Amino acid sequence: MAGVLDSVNQRTQLVGQNRLELLLFRLNGRQRFGINVFKVKEVLQCPKLTVLPQRNAMIKGVANIRGKTISIIDISKAMGGRPVEQTENSFVIISEYNRSVQGFLVGSVDRIVNMNWEAILPPPKGTGRSNYMTAVTEIDGELVEILDVEKILDEIAPRNVIVKQELVDEVSHLMTAEQKPILIADDSSVARRQIQKTMETLGLECIVVENGKLALNKLRELAANGPILEQLSMVISDVEMPEMDGYTLTSEIRSNPALKDLHVILHTSLSGVFNKALIEKVGADNFIAKFHPDELASAVKAAL
Incomplete structure (x- = not known):
């Protein structure tokens, strides 16, 4: 995945064209998920993790990546799914959301697809407030869920909403x-x-x-x-x-x-x-x- 993000300048040309590029990945099963490539800084094999005492249960550990200590979130567990037991064959998506950098532990990384936002649809009605989707789309005849990462991060570390x-x-x-x-x-x-x-x-x-x-x-x-x-x-x-x-x-x-x-x-x-x-x-x-x-x-x- 070394070359996944080697053309950010080219990707900015999508702006104003109602297009995006999704990085597709899987957690523990066959279901595919997507994250906007603009949010992704790097994809790498899961490095050795250091487990911290009294950490949030959703954080698998921390890793030193390019001189920075980054929290690695077990995204499957954070969504109420089966936690990742073995990290050796897993991948980490290093992402930047809301001015913070964190890693998402995933089972495998698929590929990048270029799409029109018109093909990205709101979650089906009736999914409830407990779901972690902001949108869905269809790729290769399969449903792909686009995660509400802001919701996941807010549940792990709620943000201050008080105005001075x-x-x-x-x-x-x-x-x-x-x-x-x-x-x-x-x-x-x-x-x-x-x-x-x-x-x-x-x-x-x-x-x-x-x-x-x-x-x-x-x-x-x-x-x-x-x-x-x-x-x-x-x-x-x-x-x-x-x-x-x-x-x-x-x-x-x-x-x-x-x-x-x-x-x-x-x-x-x-x-x-x-x-x-x-x-x-x-x-x-x-x-x-x-x-x-x-x-x-x-x-x-x-x-x-």
């Missing part, structure tokens, strides 16, 4: 008597709750949808009823979402005369530095890596 009182006070001074709501688009249930809680702490009303396609449909519906800025104050959108990603959503907003003046904040776990250079390409007003409530609140304050 100073920021709350500053935003309250900017609020008008008829403050318009914010449209939030995110496919992760954990992320939606985090963002909504932050906005409600600031005294802002939210309209929440699960992906870019639903967000665009809602925006068009509102615009048909009158000027959009008289109904919404801004849009906060994730980047990775089924059916339509945040980059494409932003491009659609900017190309629509009825929507083009909306303030758009891209709020994403894709914290790689190269993403920041892509804001101008799609026309977003701001780009924030998840999840720091004070930074999000500051961005909202600046927009207001």
Whole structure:
């Protein structure tokens, strides 16, 4: 897998085309799972792990990788499945989510596939709140699950969602008597709750949808009823979402005369530095890596 990530610059060309590349892997069984290649830093044979006392039960151990100590998460166990007993023949996917680097212990790594976000669909209705999927797709006639990694990480190490009182006070001074709501688009249930809680702490009303396609449909519906800025104050959108990603959503907003003046904040776990250079390409007003409530609140304050 040494050459898996040797063309990041080429992959950034997918931005704005509603496309992504998935790294496919398996855990303990035949079921295949996917993770966005943008999130992956490296794939390697599982190194020797050091077991720490009083560690979280989902963390198999830590490994020294290129001079850094990285926690290795037994992702199967974290999802309620069978834990990995033998690590010698397993692989580790080193990933960066929400400004943190961690390793996911997996049984095997398959390949990378290039796909359109339109082929990535929301989880089937009825899967319940306990599932760990943000989306599903079909590859080679088989169902592939795209994991809600943010949910897994939040259960292992919950993030702070409290906004500094100073920021709350500053935003309250900017609020008008008829403050318009914010449209939030995110496919992760954990992320939606985090963002909504932050906005409600600031005294802002939210309209929440699960992906870019639903967000665009809602925006068009509102615009048909009158000027959009008289109904919404801004849009906060994730980047990775089924059916339509945040980059494409932003491009659609900017190309629509009825929507083009909306303030758009891209709020994403894709914290790689190269993403920041892509804001101008799609026309977003701001780009924030998840999840720091004070930074999000500051961005909202600046927009207001």
